Amino acid sequence: MEINILIGGAAGQGVETIAALLGKVMLRSGYGLCLDKDYMSRVRGGHNFSRLRIAGETPWCATGKVDILVSMDQETYFIHQDTLQEKSRIIYDPESFSLPQEEKRGVPVPLQRLAKEAGGAVMANTVAVGAVLVVLGMDTDSAEKLLQEMFAHKEGMVEKNYLALKKGYKEASHHCSACFSMPDKKIDEKRLFIDGNEVLGMSALASGCRFLSAYPMTPSTGIMNYLAGKQEYGVVVEQAEDEIAAINMVLGASYAGVRSLTCTSGGGFALMVEGLSLAGMTETPVVIVMGMRPGPATGLPTRTEQGDLEFVLHAGHGEFPRAVLSATHLEDAFYRLNKAFYLADKYQVPVIFLTDQNFADSARSVPPFDFQRLNYERHLVEEKGLIRPYQRYRITEDGISPRALPGQFSGEVVLADSDEHDEKGNIIEDADTRRRMVEKRLRKQAGLASEMEEPTLYGHQEPDILLMGWGSTYGALRETVDNLGFQGRKAALLHFSDLWPLPVKAVSEILTSVDKSFCVENNATGQFAALFRRETGLEVDHKILKYDGRPFMPEEILQEVQKNV
């Protein structure tokens, strides 16, 4: 039992506001929910929508079917009418447009007029929320409390919004009251309703990241926004003139001792690539959140793709160690980004954290995070361990040189160099030092490999069907495995969060024992499958690839799997 609500309209019509309000009402009412956003690269007009899926337990991802369509314009109805079921309902403003005569599922609510009567057209969103609540058979208590919190600082707005809410509620009740039965609540503890970028921003702040420099770029801007709103915690956010400045500023701050972050998307990352190589050579810790979107070039700026795995694996001239981690789901990503900071500090390497628009913009209700699990070890050399004179690039067995900060020790200086250098950091050109320095840096790759987490098998423990994936497809794949299980199939999922160095043990053991293996990726060329083959010599039986800029729906994956087993 679940309810799916789709709110659609032109950019600027308040689609996201309605979804956020409804989401929080559901959260506080004890339901599990997830929300995803589909929007165009424009500020006004076009067609945007948000999907809210409400269930007893927190759903893993959005689905394609719609129970309640909140249609802020006519286009929304025409685009989404195929997703409606017989018992679905359409909330719309009859004074703005009409539904076709044969359409009997409409719930006409004059959103604009009622909002104006309540005190202003801007409250049409609140009217719509009231209408949805009555259609679902819910009361307005939670919504009222929320409006109180939201508008307490704005003179008179609480009362006006209450009125708008009630008007929407009353008007819709004439057409449809409690037309749906809500799912049974199975959650009795407090939950957060939070999206991917907010989780990453919060994780960065709680990981002790105190400097972010970035150039705004969808889908990563939300991380910048989050941290910029938290400056009272001593974090500095600097909007750079370009991504080249962003990464170089971050490297300067990191060299001087602050946990630092930059976030971008493919085009911005392309500009950062020389700086990535500089991080490799100077052995400066840095975390780069790389929110993928469909390319090449500007591509589809507000949509999703997993098309840059190969790019981040190979980006940067020269050979140097790096780690690549990915955001799979909210509960994991909070700790995974902290791991990125830990790896960067410990191994003094760049760490790339892959997300995409699907992860960044999707929100779910999740249990509170355990902040005590977060690591804040800086791996700096201390007075008693200091060997004088200090040498920034001292050659060691594991390749990790003791790291000191400029100004940390009186009488000692720290020299970081992008040229090949000796242990002190001074430019060299001799063959022997060059060889020893290359080997020193590359020895860190073995340490990184030992830190990579093997994926755990989800689903049947002796599966016939194995699905493989990475990054933000986790939710859709997990639901697919559940659905295959309901059909009596022995299916399981191996989903990778840590991508490089690739942990291959679990998958190598199981792959030969399954009947059919599938690699599911949001790209056109199967980049993970190729990486997997390169590292193991093994090949998957089928690739399920989607590259239209939209996230996978579980039912799409299920269909593809069924075709091939």
Next chain:
Amino acid sequence: MFSPNCFTTDQEIAWCPGCGNFDILQALQEALAELELSPHRVLLCSGIGQAAKIPHYIRVNGFNGLHGRALPPAVGARIANSSLKVIVQSGDGDTYGEGGNHFLHTIRRNPDIAHFVHNNQVYGLTKGQASPTSDLGMNTKVQTAGVILSPFNPLSLALALGAGFVARGFSGETEHLKQLMKAALEFPGYALVDILQPCISFNKLNTFAWYKKRVQKLEGHDTGDQEAAERLARQWGDKIPIGILYQVPAPTFESRIPALQGEAGEKPLAGRPFNPGSLVHLQEEFM
């Protein structure tokens, strides 16, 4: 006791004998000694080029980064540790060509950074191509019919963008240059010193003698007069003024960053203790 010797290193210097860089290095070592700055309290950021090798020849902290990217790491380092005295030093190609965008926006930020640009009006390390500041008509292996792009005027640009400290020095006037460097190092905010220097290997036009004949130390100039400074910045030819053209402090970048103010701001960002467990309440806004 501070002496310029505190700042010498054991590195063999890779500059051409007679290069103006030697004089600039000497002036810097003397300036730091006279200001009694300990090597570990100073950070020198540079890019790539002949001038940008300077962190290897002076004993202070150094970040020898990428070509054109000397300024952004310096800005980042100032945010991370505002107790460091930060200097940026690179050539004219690095600063005004490859790094032009950072030059513009660093002036707008106004961080407390002393910026010493070795301006020899030619590319040295890549062997003699035109730089952004090359004079019109200069022949090179690439600009075979002479330079046709109008020269970049760093002083005019810096003044137009509101830089608080704009000066020009000459490597052949070491004592004068040292005084400029000291003033820039003590100036609160972004301070540009464009330093004219001969490139004895590749610039046959703007030679030591060429500069020596033309440079004129400013006397009686009011460094608070922006219009006079703008006129001086445009002077190039028979007479080239050297000295401080403009010096009027404005609020620095660091003084406008909330995290660096107040009681907490007294400790550099890099040294502040932190415990992730103290931030559990961040979750409340999402409940």
